Amino acid sequence: EDISAVSFYNVIFESCSFSRCSFRKGSFIDVEFRNCLMSNCEFDDGYFSRCRFSSGKWLGSSFIRTSLKQISAQDCSFQYANFDQSLLDGALLSECDFSDANITRCRLKLLQFQQCIFVNTSFFQTALRGLDFTDSQVSRLMVSDQHTELAGACFDLFQAAELAKLLGIIIR
Numbered sequence: 001e002d003i004s005a006v007s008f009y010n011v012i013f014e015s016c017s018f019s020r021c022s023f024r025k026g027s028f029i030d031v032e033f034r035n036c037l038m039s040n041c042e043f044d045d046g047y048f049s050r051c052r053f054s055s056g057k058w059l060g061s062s063f064i065r066t067s068l069k070q071i072s073a074q075d076c077s078f079q080y081a082n083f084d085q086s087l088l089d090g091a092l093l094s095e096c097d098f099s100d101a102n103i104t105r106c107r108l109k110l111l112q113f114q115q116c117i118f119v120n121t122s123f124f125q126t127a128l129r130g131l132d133f134t135d136s137q138v139s140r141l142m143v144s145d146q147h148t149e150l151a152g153a154c155f156d157l158f159q160a161a162e163l164a165k166l167l168g169i170i171i172r
Contacts, residue, residue, distance in 0.1 A: 128153035138162065 004024040008031050017037040027047040036056040044064040053073035060080040070090040077097045087107045094114035104124040113136050122142040129152030138159045143149040161171050
């Protein structure tokens, strides 16, 4: 379905299933997504404000050039999702899976992670300064050759050892 450029205000999506739908240029304000399956949907050039995502699957969905402001997501899977060139401002993400996701060339403001999974996640050209990954699972991150994305981010000892591989360091 093509549901492009539609605006949703004060709506609750509960146990909904959308697959390969286009919500391109849509806006979602004060919207809750509960137990929804939104696989391979397109939200490019969209706007989310004061939205809550809980226990949903957003596998392979596209959020290119999307603004996500004052959102929270808990127990959601964003595996293979694409957030290229998006803005995440005032977001709390807890117990979410971002494995194989693209969080590239993004602007991150007041972002918090709690017990998230970042395996094979690309943060290419996305500054992670000030973000705390210590209670999240971090493995095989993709960043630029200069690794500047990692400057100022907080990792625990084991995560740092994993990230040292990017620099070619061997730890025994």
